Amino acid sequence: MFNAVVVVCSIMMMDGPCLHYIDEWGPYETEEVCEERVMEMAEAILYMPKPLPPPHAYAYKCEIGEAT
DSSP: OOEEEEEETTTTTTOOOOEEOOSSSSBBEEEHOOOHHHHHHHHHHHHHHOOSSSSSEEEEEEEOOOOO
């Protein structure tokens, strides 16, 4: 099972802090489905106000985890 996580960092603040968005819908059975979910999350996060100065860098990971 895979858990979706999106990390958003400000390029102007290279030493952080970064924002971590952890999906509450998962976990997902395959890494492919998890990657689809992180892309949905990243698109939604684009339109959210963020307390970090722009521009922002986005990263994601699908962590192997246990089913809840």
